[in-house]
Amino acid sequence: MFALIARRCVYALPIAIGVTVVCFSLVHLAPGDPLNAVVSPDAPADVVATLKHAYGFDRPLPIQYVRWLFRAASGDLGRSVATGRPVAEDMDQAIGNSVVLALVAASFGFTLGCLFGGIAGYARGGVIDRVASLCALLGVSVPHYWLGMVLVIVFSVELGVLPAIGMGPHGAEVWAWNANDLAHVLLPAITLAVIPLGIVTRTVRAAVAEALNQEFVLALRAKGLRSGAVLRHVMKNVAPVCLAVMGIQFGYMLGGSILVETVFAWPGTGFLMNDAIFRRDIPVLQGVILVLAMFFVGLNLVVDIVQTLIDPRMRRGTAR
Amino acid sequence: MTSPAVDIDSAPATPVRPVAASARGYWRRVGRRLSRDPVTIVCAAILALIFLSAIFAGHLAPADPYKTSMLDRLKPFGFRGHLLGTDELGRDVLSRLLYGGRLSLLLGVSPVVAALAVGGFLGTVAGFFGGAINTMIMRTVDVFYAFPSVLLAIAISGSLGAGITNAILSLTIVFIPPIARVSESVTAGVRNLDYVGAARASGAGLFSVLRVHVLRNVLGPVFVYATSLISVSIILASGLSFLGLGVEPPHAEWGLMLNTLRPAIYIDPTVAAVPGAAILLTSISFNLLTDGLRHAMDVRA
Numbered sequence: 095m096f097a098l099i100a101r102r103c104v105y106a107l108p109i110a111i112g113v114t115v116v117c118f119s120l121v122h123l124a125p126g127d128p129l130n131a132v133v134s135p136d137a138p139a140d141v142v143a144t145l146k147h148a149y150g151f152d153r154p155l156p157i158q159y160v161r162w163l164f165r166a167a168s169g170d171l172g173r174s175v176a177t178g179r180p181v182a183e184d185m186d187q188a189i190g191n192s193v194v195l196a197l198v199a200a201s202f203g204f205t206l207g208c209l210f211g212g213i214a215g216y217a218r219g220g221v222i223d224r225v226a227s228l229c230a231l232l233g234v235s236v237p238h239y240w241l242g243m244v245l246v247i248v249f250s251v252e253l254g255v256l257p258a259i260g261m262g263p264h265g266a267e268v269w270a271w272n273a274n275d276l277a278h279v280l281l282p283a284i285t286l287a288v289i290p291l292g293i294v295t296r297t298v299r300a301a302v303a304e305a306l307n308q309e310f311v312l313a314l315r316a317k318g319l320r321s322g323a324v325l326r327h328v329m330k331n332v333a334p335v336c337l338a339v340m341g342i343q344f345g346y347m348l349g350g351s352i353l354v355e356t357v358f359a360w361p362g363t364g365f366l367m368n369d370a371i372f373r374r375d376i377p378v379l380q381g382v383i384l385v386l387a388m389f390f391v392g393l394n395l396v397v398d399i400v401q402t403l404i405d406p407r408m409r410r411g412t413a414r
Numbered sequence: 415m416t417s418p419a420v421d422i423d424s425a426p427a428t429p430v431r432p433v434a435a436s437a438r439g440y441w442r443r444v445g446r447r448l449s450r451d452p453v454t455i456v457c458a459a460i461l462a463l464i465f466l467s468a469i470f471a472g473h474l475a476p477a478d479p480y481k482t483s484m485l486d487r488l489k490p491f492g493f494r495g496h497l498l499g500t501d502e503l504g505r506d507v508l509s510r511l512l513y514g515g516r517l518s519l520l521l522g523v524s525p526v527v528a529a530l531a532v533g534g535f536l537g538t539v540a541g542f543f544g545g546a547i548n549t550m551i552m553r554t555v556d557v558f559y560a561f562p563s564v565l566l567a568i569a570i571s572g573s574l575g576a577g578i579t580n581a582i583l584s585l586t587i588v589f590i591p592p593i594a595r596v597s598e599s600v601t602a603g604v605r606n607l608d609y610v611g612a613a614r615a616s617g618a619g620l621f622s623v624l625r626v627h628v629l630r631n632v633l634g635p636v637f638v639y640a641t642s643l644i645s646v647s648i649i650l651a652s653g654l655s656f657l658g659l660g661v662e663p664p665h666a667e668w669g670l671m672l673n674t675l676r677p678a679i680y681i682d683p684t685v686a687a688v689p690g691a692a693i694l695l696t697s698i699s700f701n702l703l704t705d706g707l708r709h710a711m712d713v714r715a
């Protein structure tokens with residue numbers, strides 16, 4: 095089994111390296127010289143040359159890449175062009191805030207998704223199945239940034255019961271798990287949870303329906319097991335695939351929260367990126383994307399390993 | 415996806431089994447199935463209406479979409495002939511919605527078409543030839559697949575800067591990996607079928623086997639999978655404009671309209687919500703149409 099885990103890690107390594115190459119090339123993808131943001135275009139040639147040397151832009155690209163990679167690995171993601179602050183410092187807080195948002199959204203989306211999908215798959219064709227299918231369809235069809243606006247209109251503007259933006263009275267610095275702060279996270283979390291809700295519902299429904307069609311269910315019923323006990327067997331069967339989907343969805347929520355964070359002015363990584371886009375602050379953009387993408391790669395690896403560990407079929411399949 | 419979590423992986427393509435009957439019989443059956451599916455027909459009709467109203471926006475729009483009026487800003491539905499009210503600069507929202515459809519649909523559909531061409535080609539080549547070519551293509555694709563789709567779109571268009579071409583380019587790069595993966599797996603499946611081996615054995619060249627026996631069987635499922643990406647693409651494209659990437663003011667585009675109307679939710683919430691409803695209607699229609707299409711094409715002999 096350890097050989098199996100090791101093999102998964104070895105597979106993930108080239109992908110991780112590829113991801114860093116893509117992130118590195120973002121700076122060179124940006125139009126103009128990477129120095130444009132720091133030097134005015136009419137600066138004298140010798141100043142430009144000095145700065146180029148100071149930033150290391152006069153070296154060949156592969157060497158620049160290796161130096162950048164080693165600096166990033168040691169936690170130095172460069173400095174923001176706009177504020178001059180280290181990127182890593184700004185990001186510390188933002189990542190924590192994004193994780194809070196994603197955790198609350200995940201607890202909504204996954205619980206409801208499993209519940210809806212499970213019931214819908216169990217009682218196909220029923221009322222709940224129809225509702226679940228509609229939910230799944232809406233979840234993947236709705237532009238969630240618009241849904242966020244609609245929620246603000248209903249709950250903040252018209253009803254005035256929930257705050258429209260921000261993270262609470264203490265701003266981005268302190269997050270406490272109390273009622274006031276939770277009220278602030280409610281609307282953004284619901285908005286962020288819509289897509290995972292749709293996808294998890296769809297996946298769980300399909301998985302449960304498929305498992306129920308298999309012969310072992312018939313055998314269990316014939317053996318005289320009550321429906322509750324049969325359901326436990328079915329759940330064990332669908333758990334690996336559902337966990338995998340939820341793991342990936344969590345990564346999507348963390349990496350793709352920029353639109354929701356923009357709508358609700360939630361001070362997370364997405365908000366940081368949005369600021370960076372406006373200021374053409376490529377180092378910040380690059381740093382945030384690198385960290386989020388590496389997190390996603392790691393998450394994929396963990397999901398892969400966990401899925402193999404909890405699924406005896408997979409374990410045996412690779413042991414042979 | 416999507417978003418976040420926009421999950422472009424959620425719609426696995428069902429390889430169409432080569433049927434024994436003639437191709438014409440197969441398509442006739444697909445057509446018969448589609449004609450018996452009211453939801454799909456209604457969605458196709460709605461989409462046709464949306465496309466036509468975007469194409470003929472010049473004739474249909476009641477007012478100039480760029481004409482501002484400082485006195486008539488953010489007026490409600492039906493104000494002085496403005497059926498859907500006016501926006502933050504006093505422009506007619508209905509006219510902007512009609513014109514906005516042009517860019518929204520262009521930005522939503524063209525990346526998928528481009529990605530279908532590029533990703534389909536890469537995947538088919540990788541699946542057909544296998545070996546080192548497969549490894550080279552698919553490992554590169556895997557790297558881009560390792561990014562959450564929204565993040566990759568933001569990364570590329572955020573670095574390139576705002577603009578319609580940049581938005582289309584970044585979304586194309588987002589959709590190439592999933593399409594390449596699907597076409598690779600379908601091609602690899604078709605390649606090992608007996609009739610391909612028979613064609614090779616009877617002396618057919620690699621290229622003609624690829625064209626006649628492989629491509630014709632790969633195109634269907636890959637096309638259906640690609641259409642299922644259009645709704646994601648429309649949401650993402652408008653999302654880019656919503657963030658200030660993509661379409662730039664003063665052009666009309668649904669996501670951009672939503673962005674500029676955002677501060678207006680405290681003054682006139684209904685007008686502010688209109689462009690988003692257009693995005694929702696389009697993407698939901700595409701989703702249902704794709705479901706119907708997939709259902710109809712999954713004909714087993």
